[in-house]
Amino acid sequence: MVEQVNVIKSDIRTILGSAESRRLRKSGLLPATIRNGNDISYVTIDQKEFDKQYFAGAIFSSPITLDLEGKKIDVIVSDVDNHPVSDRPIHADLNQINKNQEIIVKSKLDFIGQDKSAAIKRGGFLHINTRMVELICKNTESIPTNIEIDISNIAVGDKIRSDIISLSENVRLKKKKQFLIASILGRGGAKADEDSDNEENPEGESTNEADTK
Numbered sequence: 001m002v003e004q005v006n007v008i009k010s011d012i013r014t015i016l017g018s019a020e021s022r023r024l025r026k027s028g029l030l031p032a033t034i035r036n037g038n039d040i041s042y043v044t045i046d047q048k049e050f051d052k053q054y055f056a057g058a059i060f061s062s063p064i065t066l067d068l069e070g071k072k073i074d075v076i077v078s079d080v081d082n083h084p085v086s087d088r089p090i091h092a093d094l095n096q097i098n099k100n101q102e103i104i105v106k107s108k109l110d111f112i113g114q115d116k117s118a119a120i121k122r123g124g125f126l127h128i129n130t131r132m133v134e135l136i137c138k139n140t141e142s143i144p145t146n147i148e149i150d151i152s153n154i155a156v157g158d159k160i161r162s163d164i165i166s167l168s169e170n171v172r173l174k175k176k177k178q179f180l181i182a183s184i185l186g187r188g189g190a191k192a193d194e195d196s197d198n199e200e201n202p203e204g205e206s207t208n209e210a211d212t213k
Contacts, residue, residue, distance in 0.1 A: 008049045010066040013042045021091070030089060034066075034075060036096040043068065045092065054080065054089055058145040060106035060132065063097060073097075074140070076105055097140060104174060106132045107144050109181065113152030119184045124156040127183045133165065134174035142170035149181065156186040 013024070013031065021031045029044040045066070053059055059077050066073050075094040083090050097103055109131055114120055137143045147165060154160060160182045162173060 007065045007067045007072065008053075009046045010043050010068045012069060013044050016042060025090060030092060032092040032094055034068075034073075034094045034096055035078075036098070047089075050089060050092065058108065061108070061135075061143050061145050063140050063143070064094075066094075076103060078104070078106075103137045103140065103143065105135050105137055105143050107135055108132055108146045110146050110148050111151055111182065112148050113150045116152040117154065117184075119154060119156045119158075119186075120151075122156070124184045124186045126151060127185045129180045129182050133162070133181075135167070136172050136174050138170035142168060144168075144171065151182070151184065154184050156184050159183045 010032075011029075013020075024031055024044055025047065028047050030047040030050050032043050032045050034041040034043055043066075053062065053064065059080070061076075063074050063076055066075055074097040076097055077092055078095050079093040080089050081091040082088065095104065109128075111126060111128065114126065117124075120126065133147065135144070144167070147167075149160060149164065151160065159180055162175070162179050162181060164181070165173065167173070
């Protein structure tokens with residue numbers, strides 16, 4: 001279960017465009033969109049407060065309450081654009097959370113047991129294919145902030161796939177087809193395994209560190 005963060009001030013924005021977005025960011029406001037079904041609202045969010053939540057981690061699985069010009073709404077972050085140098089958020093896409101509707105979130109994968117792994121102690125290393133997975137949750141109470149994947153008993157050459165993920169009854173993977181999460185690679189086997197990863201992961205799950213934030 002995740003805890004909601006403090007209320008963040010937000011306002012409707014009526015002027016769009018890159019020049020206006022730059023002006024807003026200089027004044028301490030983060031341009032954002034809120035999707036509610038087929039409706040999209042263009043808003044600004046207090047940059048400092050959003051950054052605080054973003055750099056604390058689990059931003060994609062932690063509901064946020066916005067005070068949108070006096071009206072409280074709950075949202076979940078679906079995507080963030082970052083500055084190429086500072087990595088600071090420069091735009092956010094949000095989905096409004098509605099009661100009695102399922103919620104799509106992104107939860108971080110935490111790979112545990114590396115200190116106990118015989119494969120890693122013998123010179124193997126963990127090649128991570130994806131660091132986050134999309135989940136469909138029944139409600140905010142069922143959202144997991146992270147998912148632990150125990151690799152302590154994984155052998156060199158073994159592949160870790162999505163069927164290893166254990167979820168509660170109110171949570172399911174958004175992607176129905178099984179996909180590759182990680183591999184334990186050995187010396188001289190990296191290229192072959194990475195080529196195999198690409199074949200098993202045609203949708204191109206990202207391995208970029210920035211995607212875990």
